[in-house]
Amino acid sequence: MADRPAPHQIQVHPQHHRFEGGRHYYPQEGPSASQILAVITLLPIGGTLLALAGLTLAGSVIGTLVSAPLFIIFSPVLVPAAIVIGLAVTGFLTSGAFGLTGLSSLSYVINCIRRVTGTNQYSLDQAKDQVGQKIKDLGQGIQSKAHRIGD
Secondary structure: OOOOOOOOOOOOOOOOOEEEOOEEEOOOOOOOHHHHHHHHHHHHHHHHHHHHHHHHHHHHHHHHHHHHHHHHHOHHHHHHHHHHHHHHHHHHHHHHHHHHHHHHHHHHHHHHHHHHHOOOOOOHHHHHHHHHHHHHHHHHHHHHHHHHHHO
């Protein structure tokens, strides 16, 4: 054992600050006033929300326990009803999707035809004038029919 070197002594000095990510961090004696205020305000809020979450979970479990036997008893009625409602909703959504696809396809074809033939779309003012003229004509027609009936 005489051939072993003597152990080195290590001295540990407390660091007064450290440098991480471009910032100096100095040791604090305790939490700051803003930290204490944050804990004081957030602890009751967090506790209240946690209690509400627990009550919601308990209500869900109780509701499931109460309604599970009812679902089993009424399943011959509920399952076909759910299937029918699901198929109806699927049908409505599919119908809407097909209608939207048809309208967009028709719009695309009309725009292609307009580009090929060189016809321009009406401006907004021209469309307003045409609609206004049609309304005037319709109003005059109704008025003349009312005079004929009154005479």
